[in-house]
Amino acid sequence: xxxxxxxxxxxxxxxxxxxxxxxxxxxxxxxxxxxxxxxxxxxxxxxxxxxxxxxxxxxxxxxxxxxxxxxxxxxxxxxxxxxxxxxxxxxxxxxxxxxxxxxxxxxx
Amino acid sequence: xxxxxxxxxxxxxxxxxxxxxxxxxxxxxxxxxxxxxxxxxxxxxxxxxxxxxxxxxxxxxxxxxxxxxxxxxxxxxxxxxxxxxxxxxxxxxxxxxxxxxxxxxxxxxxxxxxxxxxxxx
Numbered sequence: 001x002x003x004x005x006x007x008x009x010x011x012x013x014x015x016x017x018x019x020x021x022x023x024x025x026x027x028x029x030x031x032x033x034x035x036x037x038x039x040x041x042x043x044x045x046x047x048x049x050x051x052x053x054x055x056x057x058x059x060x061x062x063x064x065x066x067x068x069x070x071x072x073x074x075x076x077x078x079x080x081x082x083x084x085x086x087x088x089x090x091x092x093x094x095x096x097x098x099x100x101x102x103x104x105x106x107x108x
Numbered sequence: 109x110x111x112x113x114x115x116x117x118x119x120x121x122x123x124x125x126x127x128x129x130x131x132x133x134x135x136x137x138x139x140x141x142x143x144x145x146x147x148x149x150x151x152x153x154x155x156x157x158x159x160x161x162x163x164x165x166x167x168x169x170x171x172x173x174x175x176x177x178x179x180x181x182x183x184x185x186x187x188x189x190x191x192x193x194x195x196x197x198x199x200x201x202x203x204x205x206x207x208x209x210x211x212x213x214x215x216x217x218x219x220x221x222x223x224x225x226x227x228x229x
Contacts, residue, residue: 033215035154042203042222043146043154048215086154090214095167097144097156097214 002026002091004100011106012077020103022070022087032070032087032100034063043086047072074105082107110134112204112220120198120227126191130204130220137185138162142207144216145178145189147200155200159207160187194227201225 004024012018022032031050035043045054047063060075070089074081087100116128130143137143145157158168160178168176177190191198201224205216 031213033213035216037154042219043216044219045215045217048208048217049210049213054217088154088156088215096169097159099146099154099156102153 002096002098004032004087004089004098006085006087006100006103008101009104009106011108012074013108014079015076017073017075018077018105020072020074020085020105022072022100023068024089024098024100025068026089026092026098027065027070028068030089031065032063032089034061034070034072035086035088036081037084037086038082046085077105077107079107081105110206110218112206112218114202114204114220114223116202116223116225118224118226120194120225121229122195122227123193126189126194126198126225126227128189128202128204128223128225129186130188131184131186132206133185135206137180137187138182142167142209143180143187144205144207146203146205146216146219147198148203148222149197149200157189157191157202196227199225199227 034047036046037043051063064071111133113131120126142159144159158178175192180187201222203222204220206218208217
């Protein structure tokens with residue numbers, strides 16, 4: 001299967017930790033990338049590779065992988081982390097990208 | 109720092125062809141990167157459409173392959189999207205993005221702001 005499955009929504013208390021998961025067969029052989037998208041804005045890359053953050057992305061966001069599941073963890077969630085998060089990888093053919101279904105993170 | 113800017117009509121009639129361009133600045137389109145189009149229908153998730161290399165080589169989403177053409181114009185440092193036979197289901201914000209490849213993974217490191225295309229008569 002070329003699909004990447006994410007939980008539709010999660011909530012986290014301010015300052016607490018939340019993990020967002022992404023499941024898919026393709027993730028057993030490659031890393032996922034993660035994108036944060038706020039309303040009305042373009043997606044922003046937050047994690048790529050094993051656990052790399054672009055310049056400007058806070059270190060409270062981190063990535064990990066196990067088997068066919070990739071995870072994005074927000075440690076000490078802040079109000080500005082409230083957003084939609086999408087995982088992404090190439091499919092098993094290696095010629096196409098697939099996006100996850102997306103997870104809405106609410107900070108309460 | 110690379111910047112991408114989408115442009116094109118915001119309204120397209122059903123059964124017509126949607127055409128968008130993405131102007132690239134801060135990087136040459138002829139470098140060893142692929143360049144992609146991604147879309148997002150209102151209130152829905154992201155969908156990859158396809159990508160192009162500066163040689164003209166392309167990869168397309170299997171679900172859109174029969175209707176999509178992506179091309180590159182090195183003289184203008186831009187790449188373009190054409191989507192034929194559009195319907196209301198093609199109404200979306202269309203983004204262009206730069207692909208990057210590292211050992212073990214792929215990602216989009218730069219995105220345009222996006223442009224809303226509405227399919228309606």
